[in-house]
Each structure stands twice: as C-alpha cells, then as structure tokens.
Amino acid sequence: MSPTDVVVVGAGPVGLFLAAELRTGGARVVVLERLTAPSGESRASVLHARTMEIFADRGFLPRLGELPAVGPGHFGGLRLDLTEADPDHPYAGQWECLQHHLETELETYAAGLGAQVRRGHTLTGLRETDAGVRVEVRGPDDATYALSARYVVGCDGEHSTVRSLGGFDFAGHDADKVMLRADVAGIEIGNRRLERFADGIATAYRRPDGTTRLMVHRFGEQPAGEPAFAQVADAWAAVTGEDIRHGEPRWLNRFGTVSRQVTEYRRGRLLLAGDAAHSQMPVGGQAVNLGLQDAAALGPRLARVVTGAAGPGLLDDYHAERHPVGSRTLANIQAQAHLLFGADEVTALRGVFGELLELGSARRHLARMISGLDAPQPPRPSLRPGPSHTHQPGRSTVDRLTDKTALVTGSSRGIGRATAIRLAREGALVAVHYTANEQAAAETVELIEKEGGSAFTVRAELGVPGDVHELFLGLERGLKERTGDTRLDILVNNAAVTSTGSAPEDLTPEEFDRSFAVNAKAPYFIVQRALGQMPSGGRIVNLTTGVTRTSVPDQVAYAMTKGAVEQLTFQLARILAPRGITINSVAPGITDNGGAIFDNPQAVEAMARFSAFNRVGEAGDVADVITFLTTDEARWITGAFIDATGGTLLG
Known part of the structure; x- marks a missing residue:
C-alpha cells in the first residue's frame, strides 16, 4: 500500500490548484482523476478579482498569458460593472480564461512542483484508520490497488464520490429551471448579454476563434437529460426567432438552479472543496472562482498540518471560513436565478433592483460579493517544506507562527x-x-x-x-x-x-x-x-x-x-x-x-x-x-x- 500525505480526488481546476498549494507547503500529493485525458471542455470561462489576486500572489498568473478583460458583469441579468468592487484593485473586473486552458496550465504547474497526477484512476473506496485513510483505486487497466494517505480531499464535482463515501450531508434542492449551453461554429449571430424575450432568455458571445458560446432558457416546461444540438437549436429559435441549425456544435451542456451545500467541509480526515462541497448554477463564473478560493483557503492549512507545523485543529478554520462564504454565494445565486428565470412575475422586482443598482453603494456591495473581495483573504502557502528544525539561540525548535x-x-x-x-x-x-x-x-x-x-x-x-x-x-x-x-x-x-x-x-x-x-x-x-x-x-x-x-x-x-x-x-x-x-x-x-x-x-x-x-x-x-x-x-x-x-x- 503506497503512502502519501494527501490524496486529492479530481483533476479539475480546483483539485489541480489544491495540489499545487499543498506541494508549495511541502506535502506529498497524489491526484486521482477518472478521465484518461483532459476533456477539452470549458464549462467555466471567467476569473474574478480575488482569484486573479491569488494566482498573482503564487506567481502562477503569468503562466496564463495575457487574459482579456470580459467587460461588465451582471446581477441576475441586470448590468453590473465588477470594476466597481474596488477601482484601485489591479485585477478589478472579470477576465476570460477558458477552463481547458486553465486546467492545462494548472496541471503543468502542479506536476512541476512534484504532484503526481494519475489519470484514468478511479476512487472506489475509503476507510479511515487511526493513522490516516486507506484509499481503494481502480487503474486504467481495471487493476486495483490501495493508497495510504493522512488526508483525502474531494474535488470531484457535483456528483462527488468522496462526499458520498464519506457520508457528508448535502443539504439543499435540485434544479427546477434549466439553461442549455453550447459552443457552436459556423453561425453568424450578434452578441447579446442575457437578453430577455417574451418566451425566454438568450446569451451569445463570439470568441476570437470564431465559435460562439450561447446559452438559452425557455420559459415553461424544462428539458431533461443530456441536450442534443437539435434541442438547443429549437429552443434558440423559439426564444429569439433565429435559425442556428446549420451550425457545427463543438460542445453541449446544460445547467440549472440546483443549490446544495454540505453541512460540514471536514469530517475527520476527509475534506471537500469546490463543487464537491457546494453545487450551484454557474452564473457569472462564480462557481469556479468559489472553488479555486476554497483550494487557496485549504491548501496552506492542510500542508502545515501534514508537515507538522500546526495541529489538526487548524483544519477546522477551513470550514469556519469557507462554509459562510459558500452559503452567501449560493444565496446570491438563488436571488439571481429568480431574477433571471422568472417570466412576467418578476418584472416589477427587476424594476426595483434596477433602481437600487443606480446607487453606487449597492453596486459596490454586489460587485465585491461576486468578485470575492468581501471574503477573508486566504492564507499564503509556506514556501518551505514543513517547519524549521534549525536551532538558533533563543528560537523555538518548531516555529508555530511560520508565515504569520x-x-x-x-x-x-x-x-x-x-x-x-x-x-x-x-x-x-x-x-x-x-x-x-x-x-x-x-x-x-x-x-x-x-x-x-x-x-x-x-x-x-x-x-x-x-x-x-x-x-x-x-x-x-x-x-x-x-x-x-x-x-x-x-x-x-x-x-x-x-x-x-x-x-x-x-x-x-x-x-x-x-x-x-x-x-x-x-x-x-x-x-x-x-x-x-x-x-x-x-x-x-x-x-x-x-x-x-x-x-x-x-x-x-x-x-x-x-x-x-x-x-x-x-x-x-x-x-x-x-x-x-x-x-x-x-x-x-x-x-x-x-x-x-x-x-x-x-x-x-x-x-x-x-x-x-x-x-x-x-x-x-x-x-x-x-x-x-x-x-x-x-x-x-x-x-x-x-x-x-x-x-x-x-x-
């Protein structure tokens, strides 16, 4: 049974960034990912000010290259300029970074720091012991093996295996409204930002590579199952009156108004981050940013614990910090979903919100919340592997306040x-x-x-x-x-x-x-x-x-x-x-x-x-x-x- 300090389950952006944070702090890390290769999909495409700030602090941001500013954001489809969160912040606003690009760079970054990323390896079982966690894994050739880890972190998404095996309570509700999403080549339609029509809502954004990211929600009966392009095209035509059936779909997806959060981010030696800890509609890019900020909050703490620089109680601070942030984010997303997906019944409410957004204090409050700037700054990772054991006159042999x-x-x-x-x-x-x-x-x-x-x-x-x-x-x-x-x-x-x-x-x-x-x-x-x-x-x-x-x-x-x-x-x-x-x-x-x-x-x-x-x-x-x-x-x-x-x- 191969030993390591931490097993991270899931090689999406959250899991890979967490692995990098852990390695920076000196922890041994194995990342398990059931997919044999990156999907190439880009469910998320926007980074917010707090995430950009964290990436810059770690020296990772330059790896992403020049990221274009996306322009104003929104709150429930009502225009909201995110630069108003803090006009003096170097990364105020929102920045386009497609998920497949982010994942590629994060995997290279984490591996360069010494993290083991094992693709095609699926978690099948967990069992806590006195010394740690026994992890059962099925490899790409269906051979099984075990890992011994001090801690396991589930970064494996909305349908998290770690959350299920660990018995976490995932409180909340499933989606009752759905939005179809697609990347389509070969179509010529104008850009629009969550435009409201009589029968629904539509968004379109043409990318530099010529593809168009579009999203559509049709009032009334909601589609079920995985979407087909014909279904997306029919909904688009019904809402906007535009025909896109001749286009070439590159990627299809659906998301809805699900809102769930675990009641505890840590159970003993099992921890959760990202969509494994909270599932929400990915409106305005908040989902991926929330998860990356989870990783930034957990990584330095967990590294200090496994390297002996701090006691296990430090991990309780992770839940204390991030659970309220997650709960607050889910609440604002639910409010936005109501404003977005309501038909005539929300017209008056949208009018009142529009009047409130004319107030600078209201715009700044919402912009800071979406940008993550109203949440506590995460701890910085230690830049050395574990506590100092070099004795100097008058100094403690284990520095309890390293990096403070x-x-x-x-x-x-x-x-x-x-x-x-x-x-x-x-x-x-x-x-x-x-x-x-x-x-x-x-x-x-x-x-x-x-x-x-x-x-x-x-x-x-x-x-x-x-x-x-x-x-x-x-x-x-x-x-x-x-x-x-x-x-x-x-x-x-x-x-x-x-x-x-x-x-x-x-x-x-x-x-x-x-x-x-x-x-x-x-x-x-x-x-x-x-x-x-x-x-x-x-x-x-x-x-x-x-x-x-x-x-x-x-x-x-x-x-x-x-x-x-x-x-x-x-x-x-x-x-x-x-x-x-x-x-x-x-x-x-x-x-x-x-x-x-x-x-x-x-x-x-x-x-x-x-x-x-x-x-x-x-x-x-x-x-x-x-x-x-x-x-x-x-x-x-x-x-x-x-x-x-x-x-x-x-x-």
Whole structure:
C-alpha cells in the first residue's frame, strides 16, 4: 500500500490548484482523476478579482498569458460593472480564461512542483484508520490497488464520490429551471448579454476563434437529460426567432438552479472543496472562482498540518471560513436565478433592483460579493517544506507562527518589545510600532534579526487625528515589500499611556482625553482597520491591567480606559468567532518595563510583595502568555480576561 500525505480526488481546476498549494507547503500529493485525458471542455470561462489576486500572489498568473478583460458583469441579468468592487484593485473586473486552458496550465504547474497526477484512476473506496485513510483505486487497466494517505480531499464535482463515501450531508434542492449551453461554429449571430424575450432568455458571445458560446432558457416546461444540438437549436429559435441549425456544435451542456451545500467541509480526515462541497448554477463564473478560493483557503492549512507545523485543529478554520462564504454565494445565486428565470412575475422586482443598482453603494456591495473581495483573504502557502528544525539561540525548535504576520503596538521597549521578540522566535514577521523613539524600535528589530527572525519598524503617533491611517500605511507598505500582500494574522494592542499618579480630583480634562484617545479609542479603530485584512485564524490580543480588578484611586483614568478595552474584547469575541478569529485580553501586574523605579532595590522589594510569587514580573513573563494566545493551541480561547499579574489579584 503506497503512502502519501494527501490524496486529492479530481483533476479539475480546483483539485489541480489544491495540489499545487499543498506541494508549495511541502506535502506529498497524489491526484486521482477518472478521465484518461483532459476533456477539452470549458464549462467555466471567467476569473474574478480575488482569484486573479491569488494566482498573482503564487506567481502562477503569468503562466496564463495575457487574459482579456470580459467587460461588465451582471446581477441576475441586470448590468453590473465588477470594476466597481474596488477601482484601485489591479485585477478589478472579470477576465476570460477558458477552463481547458486553465486546467492545462494548472496541471503543468502542479506536476512541476512534484504532484503526481494519475489519470484514468478511479476512487472506489475509503476507510479511515487511526493513522490516516486507506484509499481503494481502480487503474486504467481495471487493476486495483490501495493508497495510504493522512488526508483525502474531494474535488470531484457535483456528483462527488468522496462526499458520498464519506457520508457528508448535502443539504439543499435540485434544479427546477434549466439553461442549455453550447459552443457552436459556423453561425453568424450578434452578441447579446442575457437578453430577455417574451418566451425566454438568450446569451451569445463570439470568441476570437470564431465559435460562439450561447446559452438559452425557455420559459415553461424544462428539458431533461443530456441536450442534443437539435434541442438547443429549437429552443434558440423559439426564444429569439433565429435559425442556428446549420451550425457545427463543438460542445453541449446544460445547467440549472440546483443549490446544495454540505453541512460540514471536514469530517475527520476527509475534506471537500469546490463543487464537491457546494453545487450551484454557474452564473457569472462564480462557481469556479468559489472553488479555486476554497483550494487557496485549504491548501496552506492542510500542508502545515501534514508537515507538522500546526495541529489538526487548524483544519477546522477551513470550514469556519469557507462554509459562510459558500452559503452567501449560493444565496446570491438563488436571488439571481429568480431574477433571471422568472417570466412576467418578476418584472416589477427587476424594476426595483434596477433602481437600487443606480446607487453606487449597492453596486459596490454586489460587485465585491461576486468578485470575492468581501471574503477573508486566504492564507499564503509556506514556501518551505514543513517547519524549521534549525536551532538558533533563543528560537523555538518548531516555529508555530511560520508565515504569520504580526503588528505589536508600542514594541520599542518593555512588554511590547518582549512580545515582538517572542512572536519572531515562533516564525512570525513582526511590525515593530513606535511613536518617537526610533532608535529603541530599531534595537528591537536588531535583536530579532540577530536570532534569525524578521521584523521592520512602523512609526505612528497614537491618539491624534489620522493615527490609524498613518499606522496602517506604514504597516501595509512593510508587509507588501516583504510578503507581496498586506495580510495581517496577529494584532497585539500594547501601546498605552499611564496616568500621572495624580489624585482623582487633580486630573485635568486634557490628561483624561489623552488617556482615552491612546488607550481606548486607538485600539478600537486599529482593530476595526485590521479586520479588513485579517484572515480566518487571526489572533487579536489586547493588553489591559490588573488595576481594573482592584482599587488604585490614583490610576482611575487608566483603569477606566483599560476597562473599555476589556469590553471591546468581550463584545467583539462573539462577532469574530464565525470568522475563525479569536480576541482576548491579557492583564499584566507590576512588571519591570525598564523604568527607573526598577533600579531601586527597596522599591522592587516592596512591589514584589504584591505577587503570590514574591517577585516583580518580567516583560517575558507576560510576552509568553500573549504569544501562546496567538498560536493554534489557543484556538478555543476567545473573549477571555487572562490574569497575568503573577497572582497579584489573589488577594
């Protein structure tokens, strides 16, 4: 029984791209495909902005050559310019890429990375074991054999064998409306985009090679079974009045308003992606783009698990991220199907939708949804096979945060510096934020780099107008230069100003406002901004204080600001959990932050008495707690207040 890390079933675009993602992350991959050769068909022909962005990030996009822009898209047949999703996005809009061309290039790409693509090999059985999955296969000569894999992923389409054998629940409904589709040579008809007629809907698009891709839906009784060209020609004539019977059919197909989705994308060691996980009408190219984005979300995670860089729990993030995206996509497709296939009964509804699409905010909302830009950015694959085992002084032997990016505010000294160093030791690329002390921030970066880690500085004064914008301009520039994108996996809100020690009656309005601006307002809007570029599996840690749990009157303003941060954490936890993002508060006690008072032995001795351990905390004590909360091991902790006071609050 031949062993491998992952068996991918299905060599369509989704399966081949997943294989490439897995190989990039160092996983051994075998792809099983029942067809002995590519079909040459092009069910899908359009790539959207998020998919183009992912392909560009992986360096794959140039392999596809110059892809022509298709022009405006639609929502249920109503014109919708997809460039409005984000006019500044380099791939805004939609791009023509025929499926057979995409598959050819993806197969070459995956094989070049070391994936085994076995054509003419059909999955016949699955059985999970303690160590993995036993896969039964029938080869092209009808000989059978077995594979041993740690995981199996079904990318085998609407009628998925993996889904069936794995017992996945495929909830939803089958099609009740059908559209016939054909590629036809030798006909001369004008281009039209989902034009409505009295008896149905018709689309035609002439390709550069002279063939015409046409689609037709006839109101009333729906055709069954595989279409014949005579059936397509009859429907076309009935709807448009045009005769295409003299044409030469190159490809025939039918699709309908099916809408089904599995209730779980993972069952133990079995996972699903693409049409194996969700089946929908392929309107506007959303089906293939949704599946390719599934592969981008799953591949890096699964590679990290099988190479030992992360625990199996990381795979639960795949379902948490992609199931809501799939459900949302199926819902918008059902809405479009109603607008498209309804006859006179939807005339008024189409009129209302048309009026709504005159609003820029409505157009942008729908364009972002169709383009995939409203979904979390998928994780990037590791560019090395598995975790680093090269020991360097001070570094962990297994980097739990490899390929993660982190921002630690106020990390030029104290707890912030210690946290930045700890995160870098675990493999993260760290943005070291500072307000004024550039030299201290540079020293933090130097300490990280001496240990073999990666970091860069970002300057921004918090608590002033434009602070968050300035912070993220520097952050995004630094991330883009080093990783090629602006994804942020980890945010640690550490920066704060403490009270002056004044009695409550002596606190000035200016001091009060400054405390809230830096300690409460800035973290709120930093979190708000970060969520736009934080993927599933993201981690947010907010630094608070033990003073919120005990009375220290001369720190009342400071305690109030940190109490607000604790509420921010608690309230956001429920909202962020469906996205697979955790948010927690860590409360240090008396901690040596390098201040002058810690050079006074008598003062240190007095402060040590407050701790159950009879010592003053070190910055590293708190940094280790923060770092733990950013790892996969802490995936089940969110909305928590973590007492890191060294037992100060025990009484």
